[in-house]
Amino acid sequence: HRLSVMYLFAEFDDAANLLAANPDATTISIDEPVEIPENQHSRLQEPGREEDDELLGTDDSDKTELLAGQKKSAPFWTFEYYQTFFDVDTYQVLDRIKGSVFPVPGKNFVRLYIRSNPDLYGPFWICATLVFTIAVSGNLSNFFIHLGKPTYHYVPEFRKVSIAATTIYAYAWLVPLALWGFLMWRNSKVMNIVSYSFLEIVCVYGYSLFIYIPTAILWIIPQKVVRWVLVVFSLCLSGSVLVMTFWPAVRDDNRRIAVATVATILLLHALLSVGCLAYFFDAPELDIPAPIIPAHNGTTVVTKSH
Amino acid sequence: FPGLADVSISQDIPVEGEITVPVGSHSPDEDYSTLDEPVKDTIMRDLKAVGKKFVHVMYPRKSSALLRDWDLWGPLVLCVSLALMLQGGSADSKDDGGPQFAEVFVIIWFGAVVITLNSKLLGGTISFFQSLCVLGYCVMPLTVAMVVCRLVLLASAGTISFIIRLIVVGAMFGWSTLASTAFLADSQPPNRKALVVYPIFLFYFVISWMILTFTPQ
Numbered sequence: 001h002r003l004s005v006m007y008l009f010a011e012f013d014d015a016a017n018l019l020a021a022n023p024d025a026t027t028i029s030i031d032e033p034v035e036i037p038e039n040q041h042s043r044l045q046e047p048g049r050e051e052d053d054e055l056l057g058t059d060d061s062d063k064t065e066l067l068a069g070q071k072k073s074a075p076f077w078t079f080e081y082y083q084t085f086f087d088v089d090t091y092q093v094l095d096r097i098k099g100s101v102f103p104v105p106g107k108n109f110v111r112l113y114i115r116s117n118p119d120l121y122g123p124f125w126i127c128a129t130l131v132f133t134i135a136v137s138g139n140l141s142n143f144f145i146h147l148g149k150p151t152y153h154y155v156p157e158f159r160k161v162s163i164a165a166t167t168i169y170a171y172a173w174l175v176p177l178a179l180w181g182f183l184m185w186r187n188s189k190v191m192n193i194v195s196y197s198f199l200e201i202v203c204v205y206g207y208s209l210f211i212y213i214p215t216a217i218l219w220i221i222p223q224k225v226v227r228w229v230l231v232v233f234s235l236c237l238s239g240s241v242l243v244m245t246f247w248p249a250v251r252d253d254n255r256r257i258a259v260a261t262v263a264t265i266l267l268l269h270a271l272l273s274v275g276c277l278a279y280f281f282d283a284p285e286l287d288i289p290a291p292i293i294p295a296h297n298g299t300t301v302v303t304k305s306h
Numbered sequence: 307f308p309g310l311a312d313v314s315i316s317q318d319i320p321v322e323g324e325i326t327v328p329v330g331s332h333s334p335d336e337d338y339s340t341l342d343e344p345v346k347d348t349i350m351r352d353l354k355a356v357g358k359k360f361v362h363v364m365y366p367r368k369s370s371a372l373l374r375d376w377d378l379w380g381p382l383v384l385c386v387s388l389a390l391m392l393q394g395g396s397a398d399s400k401d402d403g404g405p406q407f408a409e410v411f412v413i414i415w416f417g418a419v420v421i422t423l424n425s426k427l428l429g430g431t432i433s434f435f436q437s438l439c440v441l442g443y444c445v446m447p448l449t450v451a452m453v454v455c456r457l458v459l460l461a462s463a464g465t466i467s468f469i470i471r472l473i474v475v476g477a478m479f480g481w482s483t484l485a486s487t488a489f490l491a492d493s494q495p496p497n498r499k500a501l502v503v504y505p506i507f508l509f510y511f512v513i514s515w516m517i518l519t520f521t522p523q
Contacts, residue, residue: 079426086427089497121428125505132512139519156519158405 085120085199093122100207103241109207110200110245118199123206127172130209133216134168135161138280141220145284160280171272172209176201179246182261186253194248204245208238212273219277222284231273239266356380363443363485373489376435381442384449385414388513391452392520405516413516417509418442425494425502432493441506444486445513451478452517459522471518479514483507 074080099113139157146152180198187195196204215234219227242265250258340348356379389410405413422437430437455471487503494502 083427083429086424086429088501090500091497093501121424121501125424125508128505129508132508132515136515154519154521156404156516156521158403158409158516162409 085118087117088119088121092117093119096122096203096207097126097210100210100241101237103237103244105240106244108245108248109204109241110196114200114203118197118203120199120202123172123202123209126206126210126213127168130213130216131161131165131168133213134276134280135164137216137220141222142282144220145222145282164276164280167272167276168209171268172205173202175268176205179265183249186250186257190253196245196249204242208241208269211238212276215273216276219281224284227277227281231270231277235266235270235273239269242266242269352377352379356383359439359443360446363446367488373432373436373440376433376439378435378439378442381414381418381439381445384442384445385411388414388445388449388452388517391449391456392516394522404520410516413512414442414445417512421505421509424505425490428498428501429495430490430493430502432490437490440486440489441509444482444489444510447478447481447485448475448510448513448517451475451514452520455517455520456522459520463522475514475518479510482510486510 074084096113099109103109135157138160142157143154176198180196180201183195211234215230218230221227243262246265247258247262250261253261355375355377359377359380389407392405392410393407418438418441421441422434425432425437426434451474454474458467458470458474461467483503483506486506490506491499491503
């Protein structure tokens with residue numbers, strides 16, 4: 001049985017190579033390739049096709065894969081339909097969060113962790129936590145920055161919570177919608193091997209935002225260098241998760257469109273991060289030499305604000 | 307109908323039997339319908355139920371009384387009083403101040419609804435209004451913290467008062483979370499308990515943050 005599965009995989013890989021060589025040939029796109037254990041897969045590994053590592057499994061049992069085909073059969077107006085989107089256990093959510101924070105090069109987040117069971121719990125509550133973390137951290141950071149000044153009076157700035165909520169939730173739902181629409185449109189023109197459902201895209205985006213929660217807390221430190229290092233670092237981590245997820249989906253397309261898609265994904269992600277930093281966190285005071293103030297006893301005093 | 311010509315029914319066979327209509331047994335109150343009782347009794351009965359639930363929150367033991375006879379009077383009173391006490395904060399412009407009345411109201415009720423939906427979607431067996439009832443009643447320690455904060459702020463507004471307020475709000479936040487978890491945790495599937503408890507933690511954290519950052523005029 002194992003041998004026949006390996007042979008099937010070899011055939012599939014050949015088909016993929018044929019398609020790459022002759023893009024105009026019509027083939028049937030197979031969405032869910034067969035899973036095989038890791039030690040046999042490595043012998044068939046083609047150099048340079050590391051993206052195909054999406055087929056690598058974890059030690060989850062094969063039962064989840066078999067049961068995946070029987071989900072979501074309830075009509076959409078019943079409560080049970082929505083319960084299928086929350087069919088995750090604690091350890092699964094923690095695993096997915098871990099996978100988004102420590103991206104393993106070559107492993108596709110969707111294939112490895114979501115495996116046909118996209119959940120809405122993670123994206124929703126990670127976004128909610130991020131909203132309040134950004135608002136609270138921004139408030140605290142402004143408080144510490146302006147602490148010494150005599151004219152400063154603390155304000156809770158509660159309005160910013162609504163703004164943060166609108167921004168984060170709009171990003172987490174509208175960008176996946178646009179991306180999904182774009183991928184569907186490209187799929188109708190070019191047969192892609194890999195295609196994602198809307199919920200899987202929402203899931204990836206939601207979990208990829210998790211790294212910004214500790215980043216927002218660390219942004220309280222009022223040093224410009226530290227903040228920008230954090231921006232770059234978190235962008236690298238979550239951006240790499242997104243790139244490794246979406247590159248296999250656009251790889252077979254026109255080269256320029258593929259690169260442009262991935263670049264847009266990264267650009268929007270960076271825009272979110274930098275925009276939040278700029279809006280919610282006041283700039284730490286720069287060292288500007290203040291104008292020379294003649295003191296009453298004749299000596300000049302230069303005050304520096306820090 | 308040729309076959310029926312031979313059938314004859316005697317006219318004087320009595321038809322008898324018994325028709326019983328099952329009637330619910332009269333409990334003692336039904337004989338004395340609540341429509342006729344004095345208004346004071348009606349109000350006192352509901353007030354006693356609300357008061358009993360407040361006591362249950364103060365000393366959280368697992369009891370089914372809180373869950374079975376839910377009511378939303380207590381949460382409404384707590385929510386309104388908390389929102390009223392959070393008014394009157396100072397701000398240079400309206401955009402920088404503390405939460406408005408409507409914002410506190412929406413956060414508490416919408417937050418409670420979302421948490422209840424979340425626990426039901428994850429497979430919890432508690433009913434919708436029972437969960438709302440528990441989450442609302444467990445806001446009581448935080449309302450007490452708000453009262454204490456306002457009293458402390460009347461006295462002084464310096465660092466020491468901030469430390470006192472921080473300790474009080476922190477303790478009440480812990481009490482609220484533990485009380486509501488004690489009531490709600492058992493109705494969840496065992497391997498998803500943390501997934502249900504975390505949003506409750508976030509909910510009370512946000513309310514505590516609003517209380518702690520309240521600065522008077």
